[in-house]
Amino acid sequence: MVMIDVQNLRKDFIVSKKKKGLRGAFVDLIKPEKEIFHAVDDISFQLEKGEIVGYLGPNGAGKSTTVKIMCGILQPTSGSVMINGLSPAANRKEVVSKLGVVFGQRTQLFWDLRLGESFELLKRIYRIDDNLYQTNLKLMDDVLQINEIIDKPVRQLSLGQRMRGDLVASMLHSPEILFLDEPTIGLDVEAKYSIRKFIKEINQNFGTTVILTTHDLDDVEQLCSRIIIINHGKIIEDGPLEMLIDRIAPYRYLIVDFYKLPEEINHPEIEVMKKENTRVWLRFEKNKTSAAKLISDLSLRYQIRDLSVEETKIEDVVRQVYKS
Ligand SMILES: Nc1ncnc2c1ncn2[C@@H]1O[C@H](COP(=O)(O)OP(=O)(O)O)[C@@H](O)[C@H]1O
Ligand SMILES: [Mg+2]
Structure with a gap:
């Protein structure tokens, strides 16, 4: 069953063209020249239900832009994304209810609240049913030991604790698909371990489809049955990790x-x-x-x-x- 269907996806950004040297910088100030930059340049792939896919590429390759389009934060320039048969652009509400998203560099928690209060607020914002909310918190506590930090103010959490909180937040509404954009960035070994365990367990227990963007290849080796590598907005590899290794080295x-x-x-x-x-x-x-x-x-x-x-x-x- 296809959960995510991306066809000929493109995203252009208009950026100012930088001229060289001091003189160029001066000209740029007075008469800036614009050019089109292809951040995502004709990307197509399909993900089956329950796959964990590593979405890899060097900095600036276009990974986060693809993720933002898939969850409806950005509109594509052209091409299409279907999430379980629905377009995020046209059916934002329904699609959002199927998705969980975590950006490692940002948090969806509320700095001024305690972690538990943040969850409560998200529960109201997303109108999550009481029973489902309690069940999910309990489940998440089993995997991520969230109760030991639930009364801490978010701003006092360590990076690893904050990430545990963000992962729980992303799962409160039982999404079928999880986008994780650099969830292990900057974390110590212990925190990385618990996050990998979390990803494995939700995938096994709920069949959650996961797209994982990471620079940590241990994450990839331990979690991903398939990797998609992009560079300059284009797919350059797509397949099982072992196949890639066998072919290249x-x-x-x-x-x-x-x-x-x-x-x-x-x-x-x-x-x-x-x-x-x-x-x-x-x-x-x-x-x-x-x-x-x-x-x-x-x-x-x-x-x-x-x-x-x-x-x-x-x-x-x-x-x-x-x-x-
Ligand atoms: N809003 C924007 N305006 C202009 N350029 C952008 C914007 N967002 C991203 N880019 C550019 O698009 C490219 C891809 O960015 P991104 O998807 O964040 O890369 P990655 O996540 O793979 O590191 C980068 O060169 C980035 O500078
Ligand atoms: Mg990124």
Whole structure:
């Protein structure tokens, strides 16, 4: 079942064109020149119910703009978005009731209220039924331990506590879709862990469809069955993370400590990447050979003190995709 259907989405912004140098800055002041900037440039994708998709891209790629259009905050220049069959532009109220949104850089809580009072106010604004509200608060407390901070004023919450509060706020009306724009930004390991746990649990328990924008690739690795990578407003990759890794960097690494560093390691399936004292980093193609075979080959020829096997880091893969 398709929950989100984005077709040929475009968003242009009119921006002033910057001229170079001091003289240019002067001319800009007197006679500013405008130009069209394509923040989202013909993006199409579909999300099935229950998918957790990582929406990735370098800064300025157009991620937040896409999210804002999908939840009806911005109007697209052209193209269409359908949320469970409805257009956010034409059916704002109905669509909003199906969506939860969290922007990591902002809060929807009220600085001057206690966290619990903020929830109460949101409950009234969104006319959330009493029973549903109580049930959801209870559920959210199980996952995010919200009761221990519910009486704190929002302005006194730490960043991680505030984010827990924002996540609860976004789920009070049981939305079917959750947009999370950088929910783990600036958080410590503990807070990131609880947020990932939250995303996993709501997805498993309620089948919530999640779009997650993040720079933290551990988030992606632990949560996302699929990633969409955009750059300059266009989609450059869309598929399962493993497929991307297999295509771009189908390698594994053997890190070997020798008793005595060999002069040369000649093996047709091994590429030497780096040497440091008696330690050597070796790369091999994981579809062509296995770590077990290489370890046995090496230990026949050399005295090995210790070794470990490493996977390709997804940072490296994603960095390579951004470059292309
Ligand atoms: N209201 C706006 N007016 C002009 N340019 C904008 C506006 N909002 C975003 N942009 C530009 O559009 C591009 C994409 O922004 P954004 O979607 O926030 O990127 P991301 O979230 O991927 O970092 C950026 O270059 C940004 O400066
Ligand atoms: Mg952004």
